[in-house]
Amino acid sequence: MFINWLVEPLQYEFMQRGMIAAVLVGIVCAVVGTYVVLRGMAFFGDALAHTILPGIAVGYLITGGARDTLFWWALGTAIIAAWGIGAISKQAEVKEDTAIGIIFAGMFALGIALISTVRSYAVDLSHFLFGDVLGVSAHSLWLIVIFGTLVILTIAAFYKEFLTLSFDPILAATLRLPVNLLNNLLLGLIAVTVAVSLQTVGVALMVAMLVTPAATAYLLTNRLPIMMALAAFFAALAGVIGLYLSYYLSIASGAAIVLTATAFFLLAFLWKRSKRN
Amino acid sequence: MYPHISHQKDKPILDVRDVSVRYDGRVALNNVSFHLHVGERIAVVGPNGAGKSTLFKVVSGVLQPNSGDVTISGSKPTVHSCIAYIPQRSQVDWKFPVSVADVVMMGRSAKLGPFNWPKKRDWDFVNQALETVEIGDLSKRQISQLSGGQQQRMFIARALAQEAELMLMDEPLTGLDTPAQEGLLDLLDMLRTQKVTVMVATHDLEQAAKHFDRIMLLNKKIVAFGDPENVLQTDNLLSAYGGRFRTVEGREGLLAVDDSCCDEGAHDHVH
Numbered sequence: 001m002f003i004n005w006l007v008e009p010l011q012y013e014f015m016q017r018g019m020i021a022a023v024l025v026g027i028v029c030a031v032v033g034t035y036v037v038l039r040g041m042a043f044f045g046d047a048l049a050h051t052i053l054p055g056i057a058v059g060y061l062i063t064g065g066a067r068d069t070l071f072w073w074a075l076g077t078a079i080i081a082a083w084g085i086g087a088i089s090k091q092a093e094v095k096e097d098t099a100i101g102i103i104f105a106g107m108f109a110l111g112i113a114l115i116s117t118v119r120s121y122a123v124d125l126s127h128f129l130f131g132d133v134l135g136v137s138a139h140s141l142w143l144i145v146i147f148g149t150l151v152i153l154t155i156a157a158f159y160k161e162f163l164t165l166s167f168d169p170i171l172a173a174t175l176r177l178p179v180n181l182l183n184n185l186l187l188g189l190i191a192v193t194v195a196v197s198l199q200t201v202g203v204a205l206m207v208a209m210l211v212t213p214a215a216t217a218y219l220l221t222n223r224l225p226i227m228m229a230l231a232a233f234f235a236a237l238a239g240v241i242g243l244y245l246s247y248y249l250s251i252a253s254g255a256a257i258v259l260t261a262t263a264f265f266l267l268a269f270l271w272k273r274s275k276r277n
Numbered sequence: 278m279y280p281h282i283s284h285q286k287d288k289p290i291l292d293v294r295d296v297s298v299r300y301d302g303r304v305a306l307n308n309v310s311f312h313l314h315v316g317e318r319i320a321v322v323g324p325n326g327a328g329k330s331t332l333f334k335v336v337s338g339v340l341q342p343n344s345g346d347v348t349i350s351g352s353k354p355t356v357h358s359c360i361a362y363i364p365q366r367s368q369v370d371w372k373f374p375v376s377v378a379d380v381v382m383m384g385r386s387a388k389l390g391p392f393n394w395p396k397k398r399d400w401d402f403v404n405q406a407l408e409t410v411e412i413g414d415l416s417k418r419q420i421s422q423l424s425g426g427q428q429q430r431m432f433i434a435r436a437l438a439q440e441a442e443l444m445l446m447d448e449p450l451t452g453l454d455t456p457a458q459e460g461l462l463d464l465l466d467m468l469r470t471q472k473v474t475v476m477v478a479t480h481d482l483e484q485a486a487k488h489f490d491r492i493m494l495l496n497k498k499i500v501a502f503g504d505p506e507n508v509l510q511t512d513n514l515l516s517a518y519g520g521r522f523r524t525v526e527g528r529e530g531l532l533a534v535d536d537s538c539c540d541e542g543a544h545d546h547v548h
Contacts, residue, residue, distance in 0.1 A: 038373065157392055164383040167373050168364065173339045175358050175387035175439065222374045222419040 009247045018133045022239030025200040028148040030231035032193045033214035042211045047104035049206035051081040053111025068139045078191035131202035131254030201254040208258040219268040284350035290474045296345030305331045307498040320485035321478045323495035329478040333445040337362045358387045361436030363446040371421040378416040384438035406437040426457030446477045462488045
């Protein structure tokens with residue numbers, strides 16, 4: 001029966017935790033991702049996610065692979081990397097996307113190099129790259145809840161400032177809003193989101209959680225609050241459906257979530273296309 | 278609260294002294310000095326690359342000049358939130374998911390102060406501003422659904438919501454058809470009663486002569502600044518535009534000069 005089919009995986013505690021983690025991470029990524037999409041920062045998000053790998057690697061080497069402390073290594077590296085990349089974007093010698101490309105590939109390679117010094121590294125490395133949402137501990141889940149809530153509350157508190165800054169930075173400047181502070185705050189929020197999402201989708205698939213649900217919602221509405229709500233809904237739903245697919249088809253959980261989100265995008269895209277013609 | 282400073286009534290609304298701006302060593306503005314009084318309406322004309330946008334950015338405090346000073350009613354632009362910079366339409370992301378009322382409300386972000394959400398009073402203010410520019414019925418539309426003229430009106434409403442006292446409009450007439458241009462110019466006439474000082478960058482010398490108190494002829498430096506009749510002299514125009522102009526007989530016998538250089542970005546299509 002369908003109910004049994006739905007309930008069966010949830011008898012396992014790791015599935016329950018994984019489900020909650022995927023939904024929460026989906027919501028946080030989608031809301032932050034709305035700004036990533038509107039401001040054209042997809043490449044920045046992708047680069048940022050990859051750039052934290054060496055930080056995770058150092059934490060991994062120092063602690064001998066203790067998962068619960070890795071969050072803090074990821075968070076610290078992500079914040080430094082976000083502001084570092086933000087500063088690099090302002091220099092004039094090398095074009096912005098070229099500079100980001102060089103840094104992100106270099107840092108990613110450094111991360112892989114560090115992790116590969118451990119003999120049985122392959123499994124752990126693949127968890128960092130593609131996520132391991134079914135391995136989320138109760139402790140990690142609390143960190144996700146706390147930091148995810150923090151991100152959402154900050155976005156809500158500075159809603160009108162972020163909106164004004166994203167639509168018309170010159171208006172924000174002439175209104176004397178603290179433009180640099182707000183820009184860095186937004187980069188910081190993306191960094192926290194990356195750290196929060198690490199265990200769910202991993203660094204290599206992170207950009208999908210940031211842009212795909214938000215881009216799906218953008219096809220369906222032209223109001224920002226509705227776009228945020230729809231994006232959160234699609235991301236949460238992708239988390240749930242993805243985990244069922246992962247359970248019943250035995251495919252990697254991070255990939256299953258991202259593929260579900262991608263399917264939503266394709267459906268919305270085709271629906272929009274058919275409506276236009 | 279975000280900064281808001283009271284104005285010294287005896288000082289000009291805008292005083293620009295010896296302002297020079299260089300980008301990568303290239304001169305954009307050279308030793309520009311002038312001042313404006315409250316309620317004046319100024320047209321800034323000059324060829325493409327004459328520094329019109331640069332001048333507006335310096336005046337609004339978004340760009341620091343390499344040398345010289347700008348004061349707004351006696352103090353630096355960066356402490357004022359009463360300067361409205363209305364961007365060229367081609368610089369705006371029209372697909373952004375906001376309604377007309379949302380954009381106008383952005384003008385109140387500073388007045389609202391941090392952590393405050395718009396209250397009924399603020400929405401009333403926004404609706405009032407939209408009524409003033411005669412697009413009250415369009416407040417719920419997504420911004421891409423407006424015509425070019427309506428888009429400019431929305432930005433004027435935003436400036437009103439901002440309680441702007443100095444309005445800088447970067448080529449608001451470009452790409453609009455004649456009725457839309459005339460409507461916009463009539464609207465600017467009406468703003469005069471609200472004591473808003475307006476600077477408009479434009480290519481159209483005939484309209485500049487017809488609708489503005491003074492004309493500034495700019496080509497990196499101020500070539501001429503004053504009454505339309507005195508500014509629009511052949512020698513001034515030659516000096517500002519070089520050989521790149523053609524003269525047309527205007528409707529009222531005025532010399533109309535068109536900067537006929539083909540700048541792709543400046544002439545976007547009207548809906």
